[in-house]
Amino acid sequence: DTAVSQTPKYLVTQMGNDKSIKCEQNLGHDTMYWYKQDSKKFLKIMFSYNNKELIINETVPNRFSPKSPDKAHLNLHINSLELGDSAVYFCASSQQQTDTQYFGPGTRLTVL
Template sequence: DTAVSQTPKYLVTQMGNDKSIKCEQNLGHDTMYWYKQDSKKFLKIMFSYNNKELIINETVPNRFSPKSPDKAHLNLHINSLELGDSAVYFCATGQDRSYEQYFGPGTRLTVT
């Protein structure tokens, strides 16, 4: 059983489209995160949710909207995709206050 899974693994789409990435965890962790990794491999946090409540929103454009239907899922919806959104998006989970995080395999988003 994969601890943190993401779908899809690859996503190729055109500018202006709307797309979603899904994340599911079976670790029972309280907190889930979205990270963006750019072409230079720099990894930056976008959002974190704790028990379905938004905790961190790191000045991400409001075209990005995370949604947490339950503790085990955190989805990322992106409206009006732009070329600069091309990146690898990682979901991660952790227990509150431990900072130890477990990452999903990533979703490579390519906007053309």
């Protein structure tokens, strides 16, 4: 009974392609996040949704578009993939924006 799950775990694709990463949480939380962890392990927030409303939108290329169909799901769609998009993407969730964030296992994206 995984708390925060992501699919796929690995994603290898060519430059220019469009891909999506899915995230689901079964914790009943109302806030979800996307983070990017680069090759040096630096973690940076990209987006956050609270009750399906976008509340944090960092300086991220508009090729990245999050979509929250309901409170338990937050998907990340990436258009026109570039080499620099290669990273591990983590989804996280919390109950309210001030509580502990629980991270998923990550999706390793490799753009060739």
